[in-house]
Amino acid sequence: MTRTQDPVGPCTAGSGPAEPEVSGSAASGPATGAREWLELARDRWHPALRGAVDRLDPHMRQVAGYHFGWLDADGRPSDGAAGKGLRPGLALLVADALTGAPRDAVAGAVALELVHNFSLVHDDLIDRDQARHHRPTVWTVWDDTTAVLVGDAMLAIALEELALSGSPYAVAASVALLAATRELIRGQAEDVLFESRAEVSVEECLGMVAGKTGSLLAVSASMGAILTGADDETVAAFHTFGAELGLAFQIVDDLLGIWGTSEVTGKPVYADLAAAKKTLPVVYTLASEGEAGAGLREWFATRTARDAADPDDLTQAATLIEKAGGRSWAADQAAAHVRTALAALEPVALADAQRERLIELAHFVTRRSA
Amino acid sequence: MTRTQDPVGPCTAGSGPAEPEVSGSAASGPATGAREWLELARDRWHPALRGAVDRLDPHMRQVAGYHFGWLDADGRPSDGAAGKGLRPGLALLVADALTGAPRDAVAGAVALELVHNFSLVHDDLIDRDQARHHRPTVWTVWDDTTAVLVGDAMLAIALEELALSGSPYAVAASVALLAATRELIRGQAEDVLFESRAEVSVEECLGMVAGKTGSLLAVSASMGAILTGADDETVAAFHTFGAELGLAFQIVDDLLGIWGTSEVTGKPVYADLAAAKKTLPVVYTLASEGEAGAGLREWFATRTARDAADPDDLTQAATLIEKAGGRSWAADQAAAHVRTALAALEPVALADAQRERLIELAHFVTRRSA
Numbered sequence: 001m002t003r004t005q006d007p008v009g010p011c012t013a014g015s016g017p018a019e020p021e022v023s024g025s026a027a028s029g030p031a032t033g034a035r036e037w038l039e040l041a042r043d044r045w046h047p048a049l050r051g052a053v054d055r056l057d058p059h060m061r062q063v064a065g066y067h068f069g070w071l072d073a074d075g076r077p078s079d080g081a082a083g084k085g086l087r088p089g090l091a092l093l094v095a096d097a098l099t100g101a102p103r104d105a106v107a108g109a110v111a112l113e114l115v116h117n118f119s120l121v122h123d124d125l126i127d128r129d130q131a132r133h134h135r136p137t138v139w140t141v142w143d144d145t146t147a148v149l150v151g152d153a154m155l156a157i158a159l160e161e162l163a164l165s166g167s168p169y170a171v172a173a174s175v176a177l178l179a180a181t182r183e184l185i186r187g188q189a190e191d192v193l194f195e196s197r198a199e200v201s202v203e204e205c206l207g208m209v210a211g212k213t214g215s216l217l218a219v220s221a222s223m224g225a226i227l228t229g230a231d232d233e234t235v236a237a238f239h240t241f242g243a244e245l246g247l248a249f250q251i252v253d254d255l256l257g258i259w260g261t262s263e264v265t266g267k268p269v270y271a272d273l274a275a276a277k278k279t280l281p282v283v284y285t286l287a288s289e290g291e292a293g294a295g296l297r298e299w300f301a302t303r304t305a306r307d308a309a310d311p312d313d314l315t316q317a318a319t320l321i322e323k324a325g326g327r328s329w330a331a332d333q334a335a336a337h338v339r340t341a342l343a344a345l346e347p348v349a350l351a352d353a354q355r356e357r358l359i360e361l362a363h364f365v366t367r368r369s370a
Numbered sequence: 371m372t373r374t375q376d377p378v379g380p381c382t383a384g385s386g387p388a389e390p391e392v393s394g395s396a397a398s399g400p401a402t403g404a405r406e407w408l409e410l411a412r413d414r415w416h417p418a419l420r421g422a423v424d425r426l427d428p429h430m431r432q433v434a435g436y437h438f439g440w441l442d443a444d445g446r447p448s449d450g451a452a453g454k455g456l457r458p459g460l461a462l463l464v465a466d467a468l469t470g471a472p473r474d475a476v477a478g479a480v481a482l483e484l485v486h487n488f489s490l491v492h493d494d495l496i497d498r499d500q501a502r503h504h505r506p507t508v509w510t511v512w513d514d515t516t517a518v519l520v521g522d523a524m525l526a527i528a529l530e531e532l533a534l535s536g537s538p539y540a541v542a543a544s545v546a547l548l549a550a551t552r553e554l555i556r557g558q559a560e561d562v563l564f565e566s567r568a569e570v571s572v573e574e575c576l577g578m579v580a581g582k583t584g585s586l587l588a589v590s591a592s593m594g595a596i597l598t599g600a601d602d603e604t605v606a607a608f609h610t611f612g613a614e615l616g617l618a619f620q621i622v623d624d625l626l627g628i629w630g631t632s633e634v635t636g637k638p639v640y641a642d643l644a645a646a647k648k649t650l651p652v653v654y655t656l657a658s659e660g661e662a663g664a665g666l667r668e669w670f671a672t673r674t675a676r677d678a679a680d681p682d683d684l685t686q687a688a689t690l691i692e693k694a695g696g697r698s699w700a701a702d703q704a705a706a707h708v709r710t711a712l713a714a715l716e717p718v719a720l721a722d723a724q725r726e727r728l729i730e731l732a733h734f735v736t737r738r739s740a
Contacts, residue, residue, distance in 0.1 A: 178530040
């Protein structure tokens, strides 16, 4: 793409937070149950996802099957690592919590996973990301044309899945999902625009993250309520729950991108600093008064002249962010968004066990660094 | 995009047939009425299209407004040439013919125009087309990223328009539109794939055209029936009418691409030969036995060594196609598809005036060379 390859974009969320992989082992403590529930939920929505992809023509079906990890690049069955299925899992967990009938939300879960992956395929192309879940991205295996078209096709079958569901709430679910899709696109466009801007405020960066990560998690949670016929207040409560969880999710991802160990992230420590990503802790620090902020501005301004992989140089930047309070600010922000997420559920009538499960899921998503 | 820039693709439909422009003056005779009806229909669907685009964030709204011609590249009001609005016009004409209530199909008309233009924006990017309606395309004014994202956004608001319509037939209309969108994507993918293939049969080329042009015209006609609550037989009849019209439309466009005068097409005569497009008359000839077929195969194999703009060289190719029967075969095919289109309407109960209007529209679409 012709996008300016500015290595020092002022605010970025990457292509959405990297979900922990199925094969990972990072989660522990209170999150263990959530991991298992997401795996159980996968058994419900994954066959329907494959059914949706089967509606595509053979070429697009093969490319989509590769992207999702069940085919290799030659179309042979494969067992590639996939994402955790957080969005469809969340939809099914919410539906289960409200009515005990998660099946009512399966079409919505599939639509969410398809919209998420449509955006990943197009974002990988736009960002020229070469790998996802340790496998080459679609545009690298095929070409730009194929990446554009298979993303388009995934968005189409996402909406088709809802339209074919027979649910009396299919239209309401589509309205919610499409509003989120517009937000998702706004967030990605801002992410790219911000890269070529000299300064971006923390508020602008948070607005971008709300679009790019918050909007789809918001509708993932509310989808489970919409498709089980919940009232407007309940739908709104879960929407807030998901939106706030999404912000916390992204901020934790930003923290892990700097201080996460490779056991947790699969990447070396300081990975986002090595890539010069201006994530939220960085943007906060760059906008801050005082010596550490000035130091980080200088670090970014002069870094192309230095070795981008020098551990001491990266440690210096990380130390400046800590000194400016960027790390603790971001951690506080993440914790505050989790609190707001959980508070949104308080007025909702839920059995204790169901409420506890949603609380554990929130912790699973946002305490990956624990 | 990384697509191989093979100037001699074996089968292509360009980015769908070029619709006659609003400012054009090519139509005459029986088509005059159809041109006026399409303009009247535009008054009904165009405000709703602008309303749909207004749901986009300011940046995407500006880019979409530029693409549709009501903004210039700086976001100032403009009066750029737009397409004729054949797809939304067809939907409204069919609704009017069936119930006299075209307003029931306005949301569908807007959705069709948005899906058509989502595909144009992405196809312009994929095909690296620099101009559309004599204006620079989105990817040339902005960049590849913007073209990908605004296309995505148009597809999203297309479906959103139906979901927000309140129509009891919104789900059925979405199902039909999304099946056509999958076909549209299949057709575009095949168009690109065929370019790098040594040989493509006439049947394969017709299958590609059915996806790339036929599918959306089919659902344009059936949309007017679906959204007015017509029975399945009527919906199917209009689907066939639109699909056959689409095939005829593309074949006429292929003929005009070779023999059309600049007054009709806005391009020089032999334009598609100068661009080495292997459209249907060309593919037919290349696959044909005899001297003329062999001559055209030789012409294509050796043309990069010659002056691509030499009028004598282009005349030679056009003459070979005529000699092989490619021109008359294509004209016969177009006429046969128009006959099949009109025959599909025979069992449908329509007032004589309404039936006549649809017949005139079919002639308008397919007799632009008259």
